[in-house]
Amino acid sequence: xxxxxxxxxxxxxxxxxxxxxxxxxxxxxxxxxxxxxxxxxxxxxxxxxxxxxxxxxxxxxxxxxxxxxxxxxxxxxxxxxxxxxxxxxxxxxxxxxxxxxxxxxxxxxxxx
Amino acid sequence: xxxxxxxxxxxxxxxxxxxxxxxxxxxxxxxxxxxxxxxxxxxxxxxxxxxxxxxxxxxxxxxxxxxxxxxxxxxxxxxxxxxxxxxxxxxxxxxxxxxxxxxxxxxxxxxxxxx
Numbered sequence: 190x191x192x193x194x195x196x197x198x199x200x201x202x203x204x205x206x207x208x209x210x211x212x213x214x215x216x217x218x219x220x221x222x223x224x225x226x227x228x229x230x231x232x233x234x235x236x237x238x239x240x241x242x243x244x245x246x247x248x249x250x251x252x253x254x255x256x257x258x259x260x261x262x263x264x265x266x267x268x269x270x271x272x273x274x275x276x277x278x279x280x281x282x283x284x285x286x287x288x289x290x291x292x293x294x295x296x297x298x299x300x301x
Numbered sequence: 302x303x304x305x306x307x308x309x310x311x312x313x314x315x316x317x318x319x320x321x322x323x324x325x326x327x328x329x330x331x332x333x334x335x336x337x338x339x340x341x342x343x344x345x346x347x348x349x350x351x352x353x354x355x356x357x358x359x360x361x362x363x364x365x366x367x368x369x370x371x372x373x374x375x376x377x378x379x380x381x382x383x384x385x386x387x388x389x390x391x392x393x394x395x396x397x398x399x400x401x402x403x404x405x406x407x408x409x410x411x412x413x414x415x416x
Contacts (some may be wrong), residue, residue, distance in 0.1 A: 232410075233344075233394075234406075279403065291343060
């Protein structure tokens with residue numbers, strides 16, 4: 190069974206400080222990992238996916254298969270980064286399922 | 302700008318009443334998900350469909366919840382009878398598997414309060 194764990198429900202940092210949102214997963218196959226973000230009064234939306242290996246809004250995330258982690262990082266947090274962040278894992282076993290499982294989310298608050 | 306549309310946005314009802322939530326996925330998407338969001342559990346997968354066929358509804362309480370896709374433009378989630386513990390925000394999301402990026406597009410959610 191696939192599982193995504195986000196150990197921190199709440200994370201508070203000051204503007205300009207580095208931020209790391211932790212995500213660990215449990216999956217027997219080859220996972221596809223995502224970070225989704227929900228800003229206040231907005232829809233949940235994709236932030237980044239590990240396959241793209243890109244930086245979005247200054248955020249990066251590296252898939253570490255040895256540690257089964259996909260932590261989200263940003264070197265200098267901005268107030269507009271305050272939001273709920275969800276890590277998600279896709280079950281692509283055999284290319285037939287594509288079942289997306291989310292962690293419980295981390296609420297990030299960036300203080301001025 | 303194609304978007305997933307959910308109705309109603311807000312629903313307050315009394316325990317025991319039937320509740321139906323509707324979702325219009327993005328045209329052309331072949332996969333539709335229903336999620337429930339609560340403070341305690343985060344986003345829980347209730348059910349999902351591929352090409353209108355149910356693939357997995359193991360996250361749903363079977364005795365009171367049902368999910369259907371009567372056609373490609375409509376997905377429904379029904380609760381009968383509703384209970385206070387069903388109070389949550391229910392999200393519909395659609396995506397395109399095989400030929401898409403794998404990204405899910407979410408609706409704005411239906412906030413349900415059961416008194």
